[in-house]
Amino acid sequence: MTIDFTNRLNTLQTHLKSQNIEVAMITTPANVFYYTGFQSDPHERFMALIIDNRKDEMMLFVPALDKDMAADASIVKNIVAISDEQDPYHILKENLNGQITRFGLEMKVVTMYQHNQLSKAFPEATYFDIQPFINGQRLKKSRNEIVHLQKAVDIIEKVMAEGIKKVKVGMTELELAAELEYLMKAFGAEGPSFSTIVLAGEKSALPHGVPGERTIQHGDFLLIDMGVKISERYCSDTTRTFVIGEASEKQKEIYDIVLQSNQAGIKAVQSGVPLKTFDIAARKVIQDKGYGAYFNNRVGHGLGIELHEEPSIHENNEALAENGMLFTIEPGIYIPELGGVRIEDEVYINETGEIEILTKFPKELQILS
Template sequence: MNTVYETRRKKLENYLGEQQIELAMITAPSNVFYYTGFNSDPHERFMALVFDMRKGEITLFVPLLDESSAALASDIQKIIPISDAEEPFEVVSNTLGADIATFGVEMKALSLFRYNGLKSFYPKATVSNIEDAVNAQRIKKSAHEIKAAQKAIDIIEKVLAEGIKTVKIGMSENELTAELEFLMRKFGADGPSFSTIVLSGEKSALPHGSPGERAFEKGDFLLIDMGVIKDGYCSDITRTFVIGEATEEQKAIYQIVLESNKAGINAVKAGVELKSIDIAARNVISEKGYGDYFNNRVGHGLGIEVHEEPSVHEGNTAIAEKGLLFTIEPGIYLPELGGVRIEDIVYINDDGEAQVLTSYPKELQVL
């Protein structure tokens, strides 16, 4: 019986055959995981899943130190280790032969350094981009993938619920970050899916600011944006709180962002242009006079990576389809006062409707 990975590889092989690509090289670690089940960051070392369409063979090239792990985690039979002393493309050439006319690669994943290495051993080969085909597969999530993502979501919501209990005036952003990341591991995460963002007071107006030594004060906005990885899939959630006591202005701004978040979610369904989702959320903020203070897209795809396709922005005319998984995260960021962001994860289910996978309360909480 075919594994989920074999099914995915077969779909890519069909595309490669149609495009008459002789050799395809998958090097992005997230894509190697998608097609094999082996999840590893090789850092500066070479790792590639190679489809040899001439022979109908698939080979996984890995750093020597990862050979055993790859054999345990993946369903690929032919695994070739490469030591730190070896030239990767010399090993590829010796293994697969040097007479190759067409090479398929992921354009964003292949550095100029690696491209030069490829061309030094395959100088006559035509190199073409297969990344769009890979992304077209990955963008539509299976029931298995949604189940995996839900595990990561459940963990991060538990972390948030427990973590905010420790918040007190005088605590620093770094201290709360440490508490949250401890809880991630305690509750079963494999690690954070990105650097945890904890921002207070005026710093919360920095959409992707970094936690520091700033101590929490009464009346601060407290913005927490974080996620975890669990079994290869990511979560990402943002909630904004007020410490001590909220002013009427803070309550009003929060309510606008909450209405924007709900408008964005309500606009989600199969068959609409992705831009319409962004515009629905953006219009709420613009109509209240804060359009200049919402300067990012409303959402991004989520899955094996914390940022993947689709990009939900006001210029994206692609059509929303069943199987898409992405965030809805409008915000208002006011210099000096601070910012509010509310982020949920939405899935377009088999009925073509929006299914919100996050469940953490969104009404303003004063800590």
């Protein structure tokens, strides 16, 4: 399904005009893609979508080596290529000739260097934060976006199903991570949406641990947290936890509590209630069982064309859940020296307020031999 980039861009421009923003500059690669269809990581080079409401025109500034790709992918066809020896802020000033007094920026991502360069180029400008509106647009996922997100979920679940067949006692976390990332591309993904997390035994108690030379052993928890990015640029993010060989009663207890917490968090999801409700519902299960001290992170986050987007599902977020929001529910218990369990699903509040769970991979405890 195609994405209506034009409508997204028109919605933003209408908002900017209503706020009397004369010129807006968007530099976050994910936001540039969201509005234009052009995806690139410029690294240290300058890339920006410029909306000039004084002239009712738009420009896409890209590194010269990306010019052809931008011309092919972007709905904004006025493309300004900047070669490595040129000063991008001088080029920007040349193209935005005339005085600018109200300049819109993504305040959270503008560096001090960028601010200083802009201040030199446009000394009369006062800067306004346009990021909250952009975040609000991206917060609500269309059905077209969900189709792409579901594709990313389906691929990672194929990877999980095939990947756990390759688990062997004695293989390292890194070896399994490599097998999983090979499968991602074999099943049609562009690659991982983040560095694949494979943690065995006591290392599974590290929520964002890094795979290493730790070997997988009989009796270990095995935590696998991974996702893919597909060609349409949408991400998935799924976690499942397994036990190798045989589970102890303690492992079964911890796993069952996390599963109940995951189910309680999902059951609490509905439109119109504070987002904190979902975290509180999931957290209460773990706290009531005496493991509250071992669950010290939020229960979920939004995702889309980036791995972490709005909304943030934590116990103090008073913002209301709305139709169109998609986010993870991923409670966990992490006990030092013993290990940890996390179960993560992706949940969507659809156009009519119904709850759709994109993830389908089984959640009952699986023992891998």
